[in-house]
Amino acid sequence: MHEFPITKQIIKIASDKAKENNARKVTRIALVVGEYSGFIGDSIMMYFDIISKDTPCEGAVLEIENVKAKMRCPDCEIYYVRKPLSFACPECGKDGEPSEIGKEFYVKNIEIET
Numbered sequence: 001m002h003e004f005p006i007t008k009q010i011i012k013i014a015s016d017k018a019k020e021n022n023a024r025k026v027t028r029i030a031l032v033v034g035e036y037s038g039f040i041g042d043s044i045m046m047y048f049d050i051i052s053k054d055t056p057c058e059g060a061v062l063e064i065e066n067v068k069a070k071m072r073c074p075d076c077e078i079y080y081v082r083k084p085l086s087f088a089c090p091e092c093g094k095d096g097e098p099s100e101i102g103k104e105f106y107v108k109n110i111e112i113e114t
């Protein structure tokens with residue numbers, strides 16, 4: 001549900017960029033969505049089609065790059081995708097810690113047509 005306001009915001013950012021550059025429309029928006037960002041790419045995609053109607057973003061391609069969450073082993077200093085039901089580091093077997101990888105959520109790129 002909370003994807004609705006964030007999708008609105010993404011459309012506003014992209015539409016503002018189009019206006020600032022006197023562009024007719026936004027052609028492509030690239031979004032990075034981490035697994036643990038709290039947002040679901042599919043929901044954003046669904047809202048995007050609805051909210052973008054009658055905005056410069058209508059018809060734009062929304063590209064979503066999903067980032068898998070990774071654990072970090074404090075001993076080996078490596079990042080890894082954990083196995084189901086396990087937090088163990090693949091190198092030493094020790095339980096790793098959650099890392100920042102997988103929490104990202106940002107607009108990576110906006111393409112406009114002038």
Ligand SMILES: [Zn+2]
Pocket residue numbers: 073074075076077089090091092093094
């Ligand atoms: Zn380790």
